[in-house]
Amino acid sequence: MDFEPQLKLGLQNMWYPICQSAGVKEKPRGFHRLGQDVVVWRDSVGKIHIHEDRCLHRGAKLSVGEVVNGSLRCAYHGWCYDTSGQCVTIPTSKTAQTKLAPRLRLRSYESQERADLVWGYFSENADEPAPPLIIPEELEDPAYSGFICEAVWKANWILVLENLADPMHGPFLHGQSLTLGRGALEDDMRVSRNDAGFIVEREGQRGVNFDWSEFYCDDSLWVRLDIPLPFGPKGILRILCFATPMTEDSTLVYFLRYRKLSGWKRAYWRFLYKTFWEKQHFKVIEQDRVILESLRGAQSRMAEHLANSDRGVTELRKLLREKIACRTAQ
Ligand code: FES
Ligand SMILES: [Fe+2]
Structure with missing residues (x-):
């Protein structure tokens, strides 16, 4: 006997509260939600972004890294991602910077801050635009x-x-x-x-x-x-x-x-x-x-x-x- 497989880890294509707004300051934060590791971070103007918490280089958690000049920088070898999840800097290799970085983009989750909570939209298809978030x-x-x-x-x-x-x-x-x-x-x-x-x-x-x-x-x-x-x-x-x-x-x-x-x-x-x-x-x-x-x-x-x-x-x-x-x- 088990819960319905489509329900066990939450219904997909839904908005969920991820954490409290006050819990995300200048450091990125990592959370496990709906069975997925996500990193929540604020850019230079304080806007929230949510991405998969896995660096596309060797898989380190980006939540261990930091935000530098409005980009999310992996602590391990310094690869950086912009607010869209695009890899923008590979400081260890000029060739990779030119040839590899443009092809790498983190999975992004649409996000909103409402009622002092950070909300993320979890969808099966990452490119699908999120519907409006309705809260009480x-x-x-x-x-x-x-x-x-x-x-x-x-x-x-x-x-x-x-x-x-x-x-x-x-x-x-x-x-x-x-x-x-x-x-x-x-x-x-x-x-x-x-x-x-x-x-x-x-x-x-x-x-x-x-x-x-x-x-x-x-x-x-x-x-x-x-x-x-x-x-x-x-x-x-x-x-x-x-x-x-x-x-x-x-x-x-x-x-x-x-x-x-x-x-x-x-x-x-x-x-x-x-x-x-x-x-x-x-x-x-x-x-x-x-x-x-x-x-x-x-x-x-x-x-x-x-x-x-x-x-x-x-x-x-x-x-x-x-x-x-x-x-x-x-
Ligand atoms: S694992 Fe992130 S830069 Fe190497
Ligand atoms: Fe109760």
Whole structure:
């Protein structure tokens, strides 16, 4: 038993968050995303570029190198690449500089910086232009204010997504938490499709716990959900979730926690987030991490028995299968 091969390392032809913008300064950074080594670097005007992290000379990681005069220079023998990935300098050989360099170009990934994250477009065909990147509107709406929470979990990204399609785990796994302990333990679930995904919601309660989630799955994949906060100040915490596969057994997860607050309430929440809420939320996602890492990867599906309360999980699997079929047909 295994996950669908087209899904294991992420859906192709999609935008994924690669890292936080603040994490890429003057030094290039290397990351493993969707099973690929990529180098993320800033040119002389600070624009982000993403390429395969493999020098075309002997294969050294370019992320070990540096940015010199707006080019990415390999640390091993000094070969340089411009922002398009074109090899522009081979300092060790005049002949290679003239004859070889013009023929060498690194694979490039289209990139964007949005919502303080670096996004990369992963496509099967490297020359294919990327579609527009759609991210949740809250992230660029000045009425909202938020924080980024980043973690790496040793679980396949599908399990991370399935966890987000499963509101009924809230009052059990997080039953002792400050934010997710309330509400009934039994409920029916309703699923409704929309243009780009679906909403899964509890029929019996709303605004009490993690009672619904919305999946957006087009050229990017993300999940929106609300957690009612009991105080500090009382009201809705909106969470926008992203999962970027690293390997078949590890995932980079982002929870962007946003609130629609202004004035002193915004300042109060931002202060409390740093001094109090962040630790509480971290305890909750640690519970998710431990459970997902206990699921034994794809084997988790071998002996499972899904119930009516798992309708979100079933719908997500259906949606992803449709996505694969649609990509295959194209
Ligand atoms: S391996 Fe990069 S310059 Fe030699
Ligand atoms: Fe959870």
